[in-house]
Every structure is written in structure tokens, then in C-alpha cells.
Amino acid sequence: QSVAIVLGTRPEIIKFAPIIDACERRGVRCLIVHTGQHYSPDLDSVFFEELELPEPEYNLGVGSGSHGIQTGTMLASIESVFLDEAPDVVLVQGDTNSTLAGALAAVKLGIPVGHVEAGLRSYDREMPEEINRVVVDHVADFCFPPTPDAADILESEHVPGSIHVTGNTIVDAIHSYRDVAARKSDVLDRLDLEPGEFYLLTAHRAENVDDAERFASMLDGVARVVESTGREAIYPIHPRSKARLVEFDIEVPEGIRVVEPLPFLDFLRLESTTALAFTDSGGVQEETCILGVPCVTMRYSTERPETVHVGANCVAGTDAVDIVDAAEIMLGKDGSWPIPFGDGDAAERIMDALAVPDAKSEVAQ
Ligand code: UD1
Ligand code: UDP
Structure with a gap:
């Protein structure tokens, strides 16, 4: 059996890592097809x-x-790889244009496709990701929702594929790398930071940073918290956001330190030791929840409501005053909420649901 994995962006690489490892453990062929959506x-x-x-x-x-150009070019190129390689099953993850193109290419060739992290909905159709989620869930043969609530959404939409609650592979990844990050990453020293004495900021969503007023208002909100609490905010900046700062001539307020995007271990170390994260990222909402770190989400909706329900996350919007209010509430949290995204065995559950044989243990028997 061969499993093709289509990925293209930072979060897909990170969340697919445990599945790629699981394929290796089972001795099945894993064909990685990178769309090149992210290339820096x-x-x-x-x-x-x-x-x-x-x-x-x-x-x-x-x-x-x-x-259109990005997704269409991917679709044509992925199709030609699948025609040559004829994988038995194709996996896609999340909600990017790479996810959409991979799923469409597979389904149009009649190759079974599995959607990892299925059933997430923000119900905000202005997000390009929301369209991708809905389409991919409805063409997938296997849906792998991370939580029972996400499975309920899929059932209520009568998706045709089979539904398997697996947890989120990001829990697997954090279990594998959290201690490694604590041992290996020197990011706190490099950036001269004390654990618990700084904030972590990420902002890259198109609907936020492509709007000059919104982007400036988010930075203003974080800067006000920085000023009133005397802690600096570290902002590893996504290239989209970096480009917009220049284009809109936005000056980053004092107390927000912009740094280049960080490798995963450094980023995980900052996430584990920050007093609070400000973000509009999907993955950061999950990771802070798993790590017991409070999060303020600078958006008007979330497709990860489980993080809010357990008390780990506050969806604040993008107005500066609302961000300040949310930070005040979230700074009072002690981080002792249950983790809603599974036990860290999502990759193995996905392999089991696909009936991927464990070739290595069969040989051993
Ligand atoms: C994409 C996903 C988003 C995901 C994010 C993860 C879609 C519609 N969006 O957004 O859901 O949260 O990835 O980070 O699929 N750029 C570079 N180097 C790169 C890639 C991009 O400089 O390696 C710059 C380019 O100026 C590009 C811009 O970033 O135009 C946006 O890149 P794009 O892939 O279109 O979307 P993301 O914002 O990265
Ligand atoms: N991440 C990272 N370095 C950074 C910023 C983020 O390694 O400088 C990781 C983060 O830990 C998470 C993923 O990238 O696993 C989130 O990616 P992003 O926010 O770009 O996308 P989203 O999750 O919103 O789709």
C-alpha cells in the first residue's frame, strides 16, 4: 500500500510530521508531494x-x-504526479489551497482521499480557508475530525465519507518535541527573555493583515497591554504581514519586537514559556491550549471553539480596547484546563482507520 501526502505550507508540514513518522514505523511507502505554496x-x-x-x-x-492561479496550477501538477505514481490513498491536512488542490486532484482520478483535521468551521465565508474546509470535507472518502464536536458538524452536514474521531496530530507533535525544545532551543537566551515575562504575538490572516486599519488596531491593542504590564511582545513575522507593514507604512509600536519566522523548536519554546499569546493563527490557538498557556485570538470567529469552551482562549476581535479587555481576563487563568484534542495518538488512529497494514510487525511475527 502507498500513501501519498500532499502538503504545501508550514502548518501542514508540522501536522503531517507524526503521520509521516507513523508510515515509516509501519513500513508503508509514503509519497510526499510538496506543492511549493511555501518556499522561503x-x-x-x-x-x-x-x-x-x-x-x-x-x-x-x-x-x-x-x-485561482495558485490552486489551479497545483491541481494540474498534482494530477500529473498521481497519474504517474497511482497512490492507493491520498491524505491532505487542514484548510489551505494546497489541501484543496490535493483533495480535488485525487477525487477526480477516483483515488480515495482522507482529510486530516476535518469538520472545522468558523462559519465565516470571508475566510478563504472556510471554503477550502467545506469543499474538502464534502469530497473526502475519509474524514478525520480531531474532536467529537467536529465529527458532529460533519454528521449534521451529511458528508458522504466515513468519519473517524482521531484527535489532532499536533498533540502527537507536541508530545514528541516539547522536551526536545526545552533541551535544545536557546531562543530565550538569544532573545534575552525570561520565562513568563514576555508575550508572544503572531498575526498573518489575510482578512486581518491585508486590511491596514485592522492590522494597525491589532498592533495597538497588543502595545497597550505591553505598556500597562511592562512586558515586551515578540512577533515572529509571517512574510505576508511583513510585506503589508511596508505597503501600508505601518510603524510597529514600541514594545513589540519583530523577529524573523522561527523554527518549530524555538517557537514551541516561546509558546511554552510566554505569559500569554496574541494570535490569529489556527495552530497557535491549539498549541497554547495544549501547553496550558492562555491565548487571545484577534479574530471575530474561531473554527477551534473547543479552546474557548475549556477556558484556554478568548476570541476578542481586532479592536484595541477589546484586545486589552481579553488580555486582562486571560492573564488571570492558571492553565489547568483539559486538552480537547486527544491523547497524542492521532497519527496511529488515522493509519488504523485507513487499514494501513503494519508491515514491520507482520514481518516480525
Ligand atoms: C497560507 C494559507 C493559510 C495558512 C498559512 C500558514 C491559503 C489560502 N492560506 O497563507 O491558511 O494559515 O499559509 O502560514 O492557503 N510568501 C513568502 N514566502 C513563502 C510563502 C509566502 O514570502 O514561502 C509571501 C508571498 O508574498 C505571498 C504571501 O506570503 O504572496 C502569502 O502566501 P500564501 O501562500 O498565498 O498564503 P499565506 O498567507 O502564507
Ligand atoms: N510556527 C513556527 N514558527 C513561527 C510561527 C509559527 O514554527 O515563527 C508554527 C506553529 O508552532 C504552528 C504553525 O507554525 O505549528 C502555525 O502556522 P501558521 O500560524 O502559519 O498557520 P495556521 O495554523 O494559522 O494555518
């Missing part, structure tokens, strides 16, 4: 190196572009 080394190759993943067999080099 600090959004791409650094994660393959750090997480010790095999190089993709194909890198389609699609790069950046409008949604």
Missing part, C-alpha cells in the same frame, strides 16, 4: 530538517499567486 526556507525547509522528515519526492514549485 524559514517557512519550509527548516521544518523538514528540524523534524527530520524525508525530502519530498516531488516539489511542484507552485509558489505564490492569486487563489
